[in-house]
Amino acid sequence: MIVNDLIEALTISDTARIKGMRDAIAAHPDPWQIHLSLFPAVQRVLNPPFINPHLPKMYGVCRDFIPYLSKRGIASLIYLELMEYARRPKLETLPPPPRPDRPVAFEEIEKSIAQNDRDGTARLLDAFLVHQGPGELMRRLLLLGSGYLEKSLGHSISCTAFILLELLHRDATEAWPALVLLADYFCKGGFHTTPELIRYSPTSPSHDLLFRSVTGSGFVDIHHTITLYAIERSRSFSSDQEHGHLIAAWAAWLGTKPSRPRSFPRDKTQAAAIDTTIAEYGDFTHSFLQLDADRMLAQIGGMIDESDARTRLCSFLIQSVCDLYDGNYNPHYLTGLGALMWALNTHHQEVGLVQNALYQYLDFYFSAMRSKR
Incomplete structure (x- = not known):
């Protein structure tokens, strides 16, 4: 019952109701199950004026926190999540299509994005997922997003990766809200052309690149590290050559950013x-x-x-x-x-x-x- 009430409050942006249920969240025997149940509703959460699906990405990142948290800590995290999802506007719902009866070439998806056809793109993504599986969808969308890192401040990879990583934990029939969200994002961003692979030998970032990434604490600087995190977390879905391309595209986005490591005393x-x-x-x-x-x-x-x-x-x-x-x-x-x-x-x-x-x-x-x- 509490889960349904929380999902309803999230959907209608009733933060007061969620505040009133904070103790109930803490008392829940397994608060992580609350988080898992939020997946469909969270895929509709927007963050204007930005087009990037920041909140659905945040939802995926939270999975990496769980090994470090007690039950009380998980409940605190879930409360924070619920409040942040609830206080933001939501993408309108789109009825799911019938199960696709034919395979879809990824080029059809790119063409649909170029035409700014969100609904058509969502249906094509659904067909591609059903016939090719989430891993192949991840691989192709990451490569597509790699051409737009500077334009998107890294989100064309980082948001995509964590939204799709969550699909690996779910049946394909649960994927529709996430596919609508990704279609909406790629169409708004105009991310429709997969770049040629960049030839790059190393399959991991160099020591210098890592230090360049963590240099600085500004808004752009932290996006450098978040994007690398997403690339490395989704490593298993790319070939060595493709992963090298993603690293090279990320490094190109860093441009001439210097490596300026700070020294900290450590006795x-x-x-x-x-x-x-x-x-x-x-x-x-x-x-x-x-x-x-x-x-x-x-x-x-x-x-x-x-x-x-x-x-x-x-x-x-x-x-x-x-x-x-x-x-x-x-x-x-x-x-x-x-x-x-x-x-x-x-x-x-x-x-x-x-x-x-x-x-x-x-x-x-x-x-x-x-x-x-």
């Missing part, structure tokens, strides 16, 4: 003491509430390259962002956090790189939160 002899002082969430959040990235980095330097401490750091970061929720969040606070979690867990051997990724996200988030005070 190995103090690592144990640092871990002890940050062993409890209350101590961590006390520092987090100061909204000072340099101060925060000075206290968590010993939590990067040791597995248990790193897991605790991820948990504390996610929980703190949820607990500071003020009823009005930029979705990049969560998608940027997902990119940071990815960097922490895949590049933790490179402490300097991860410190810069931490600074990029924390300074971006803290600056925004300070502006509200």
Whole structure:
């Protein structure tokens, strides 16, 4: 019953009703099931004046947070999600078509997008999904989106990847709302021509490219890292050559952005003491509430390259962002956090790189939160 009530409140943008159900969300025996049930409704959530489907992408990124959260933490995340989805306008519903009876060439989809035919594009995407499967749809749409990274600020890949990754957890019959959303987005963006593959030997970004990505904490800078996160999370759907192309397209978007890594003191002899002082969430959040990235980095330097401490750091970061929720969040606070979690867990051997990724996200988030005070 609570799930149906929450979906209804989300759909009609009744944030007051969701606020009134916060305790019920926390008391739910498995709040993650609430999240899973929201999928169809979330695919209609828009974020004007932007055309990018930020909120459905955020929904997909939240899956990466769950291993680090307690039941209370998951409930806090679900409440934040519900409030953000509810307070935004929704895409109108489009009745699903009959099951397609013929295969569709991807070129038909591109032509339909070029004609700005949203409904026709959605039907063609549905037919392609049924006959070719979600993996092939992911592969082709990522390649299509790779030609528009600068125009879309990376969203033509990052939003696409996380929306389609969610389809892997669902039956094809549940995909229609997401396909309508993607059709709407690609038509609005005019993303209709798949580029020629860029020849690129490495199948992962170079050390220099990684440092260039995490240099800076501005709005564009954090999109560089979010987009790389999406490319790497969807790695298994591309051949080595195609993945190299995606990395090369992303690198071209970075352009002449310099690598300017910041140096952070990290006294190995103090690592144990640092871990002890940050062993409890209350101590961590006390520092987090100061909204000072340099101060925060000075206290968590010993939590990067040791597995248990790193897991605790991820948990504390996610929980703190949820607990500071003020009823009005930029979705990049969560998608940027997902990119940071990815960097922490895949590049933790490179402490300097991860410190810069931490600074990029924390300074971006803290600056925004300070502006509200």
